[in-house]
Amino acid sequence: MYEWNEMVQFMVDWVDGDLATVPSLLTMSEQLGYSPYYCTKQFHSLTGMTLRDYIWQRRISRAALELRDTDARILDIAVKFGFSSQEALTRAFVKAFKITPYAYRKAPRPIPLAIRSEVFSPYHYLIKERDKMRQVHLQEAEIKIERIPAHKFIGIWDVEVSDYGQFWGNGHDCDEVSGTLESMSHHTLPGQLGQTAGWFYQNGQKGYLYGIPVAEDYNGEIPEGMQVREIPESEYLVFFHPPFDYLKDNGEVMRTVEQVAWSYNPESMGYQWDEDSKQDYQRHFPEGYGYAVLRPVKKLPIEE
Structure with a gap:
């Protein structure tokens, strides 16, 4: 019943593992054993966004943290997170946060970064593994x-x-x-x-x-x-x-x-x-x- 929670979590892991060279939808679908159409449909159902939008939002958010926390050139940050040029990063950044990368670096302010999606929880794990579960002794607080x-x-x-x-x-x-x-x-x-x-x-x-x-x-x-x-x-x-x-x-x-x-x-x-x-x-x-x-x-x- 919750098989797709785990499958979509695999897709999230692949995306966040290397945002510059994210595997294609076709590659992901071949790994999971389902059609690209069905994979993207389930991803949207569980995360509330398309795979393409998720990748875009995670790239621009990770780029924002690099701008805030490092002295790396804006061009290098753009390339690191899969943008074709500094101009492409700037257009995406303004679209997402209504501020240019340069202005944000000079004066960081609160912005709505996209966080990593988590769709496979302890509850789903318990359902999946309940027939294999054994009593585990946890230490006292x-x-x-x-x-x-x-x-x-x-x-x-x-x-x-x-x-x-x-x-x-x-x-x-x-x-x-x-x-x-x-x-x-x-x-x-x-x-x-x-x-x-x-x-x-x-x-x-x-x-x-x-x-x-x-x-x-x-x-x-x-x-x-x-x-x-x-x-x-x-x-x-x-x-x-x-x-x-x-x-x-x-x-x-x-x-x-x-x-x-x-x-x-x-x-x-x-x-x-x-x-x-x-x-x-x-x-x-x-x-x-x-x-x-x-x-x-x-x-x-x-x-x-």
């Missing part, structure tokens, strides 16, 4: 202390939802939000991982947030539809699981960490929760970092 300095957080706070799936299902465009935040990744607060989710409390109600932590003195542009909030310096209890196989173990790892995080009593470590003016953070980078829930704490008052 580690608990440690981390101090995060005062900073600003740019993003979206939604009090109507309380988890990742509900958040994106409540009118927020995942591709647009994530792509725009990716264009701001060079502003990420040092020591943090970039795009971050989490929870906040408003009038006793728990909501969900998504955005990026930046330095306390950030005074740049705030993307349309997002807000910026100041977050005080704080210690956090970090409930952490190290890197894991996303497709195989994601659900179990998240359950293991969150079960501990939401039931833990910090008094055993001399702390109490401090979530009235601060927010909880959720770090999810399976193969590079792992998974963690961070909850702000403060020292228990000293009894006289």
